[in-house]
Amino acid sequence: MSAGLVPDCLIVGGGVIGLSLAYELLNHGATVEVIDRGPLGREASWAGAGILPPANLATAIDPLDRLRALSHSLHREWAVRLREETGIDNGYRECGGLYLARSSGEAAALHAFAEMLREIKIEIERLLLDDVAKLEPALREIVANQLQAAYALPGEAQLRNPDHLRALKLACERRGATIRADCEATEFECSNGTMAAVRTNVGLLRAGQYCITSGAWTQRLLLRLGMTTGIMPIRGQMVMFKCETPPFRRVLNEGPRYLVPRDDGRVLVGSTEEEVGFDKRTTDEGVGELIALARQLVPALRDVPIENSWAGLRPGSFDGFPYIGRMPGFDNAYAAAGHYRSGLHMSPGTAVVLRQLMLGDEPEIDLTPFRVGRG
Template structure:
């Protein structure tokens, strides 16, 4: 796009949002540079579970549902393309999901959730307890015991975040995107309503346009530009079990907790929602609680060893909406952050609408509800 030596766009943050935007921009002919203060893709995007619940663009009205649905529609295509371009399988699987309830409160919220999905014409099926045991024999004990209600969502999918990030980074590199790790943005230069440079620990960098995709750390950077958002870190802890073979095949959800079966027998269990500042440590209490939940639901996990545990910082926002758009008062600066629990899911859609905005096209989704500077 640009004939000058500076890139068309400099992206601050090499998580799934920054890399997806870089991939999308580069696929549309833009020259792009991505910087990250650490290694690429090792923060929230690496830590997440990779659950992609179903969505329906034809019926979605709520702006968040529309962004989710646009992304959902794109995921299969992006996964196929990334596999062709890089040889990396990102683990995208339409494995389906089961939603489980063991208490009166959970049953009520599950029925409400099912009604909402039916309104959106998303396939969801109420299961008898016998059907649960038949579909997932690993849940037989639960189905004849504490389980009160269950639904099946055949359209739920999953991906393996670290593989998806590796594929995105490699595909970006093949498209000529410059990726710099260990390069931290520390400040900004701007004049006459335009950003003119990003100061980093390795010197100033310049581009025609700039985008902050710095996850939970975005507000710290925006503060320097006098822009206020409600982005804050929300810690999520995870436990990884290792089984010889996958004990079940669908994502199991109960309230905000879930178990994700990987092809190789690993089972990921998450997650907590904690305000702990920028502290990424795990706590014994949370890990024990997640492990106990997993063992209650799936007896096969009682004998399985815990292989690993970790925590990541989700970029939360005060109203649950991400911030996607132009920065107030700066024509050539943009932000994309605050995707909270759904940043992996919403990344392709975010990349597409922001690419459209940055390249001067009409975004496929109205971005007003996501405007930067609210809050």
């Protein structure tokens, strides 16, 4: 976009939600500017594990399931397109997942989860314990000693968050987007239900339409407009091991915790869920718990060094639904935030339905449950 021109849309927040929306709008002919108060894509979207659990668009009925399923079907396509357009492999891999239970309570929860997936025709296979060790020899020790139940989900996939964000950003730049790091939105100028400008540390920025995609910080910004949401930061800590070669191939899930193998031998272990405000520090307790879990499940990790640990702030929402849609009282301002543990997964679908809404088409998913201004 040429300097000085007012873009069709200004996006406030350059995480995966903001960059995906920018990419989708640009692909449909809109001009776009994205601002971020930091270096772009370095908050929750960078910190996440990139797990994409399976979904089925043919059977999904309620809007949240449809959003997941639409997104799931788009990830494969976006990965190909992003690689063609930028040369960056975003790490999308249909690696499959194993779901494990080591106690009778966990096993009961897992059986119920499997039943629910079968009802919506998502492929899930109960495994004999011996088969678990055949599929993933790294699990031999827990198979022999502790494992009570296991299921395989062949449709589970993963992507590498930093690479995906890099690819999105480059694709947006190549399509002419203006992208500004270190540009913080602080206030809004509005009159008669129209947003006229966003005030930032580099001056007033104007656009035809505006969308707030500021993750866990969205509530702070919307308060400036007198709007409350139920968006709150939920800290998640992560640990990364560096192996010579990947010790297993599938994502290993146990309750809310998981181990994700990357092609280069790195293993991510996550994650905690903590309400500690905007504190992004890791703790000895959180990191220690994740290391212990990883080494119990995969004893081979006992001899492997820890390369890094970090924490990110998920944008949680009070009812578990993201906020996606027009802001009440405005004809040209929108928000998309609050995707909690599934923001990477639900990002392409969110971008598509919001693009449809912003460009005057009927969104293909009913956005009522995601109404901005509830809560």
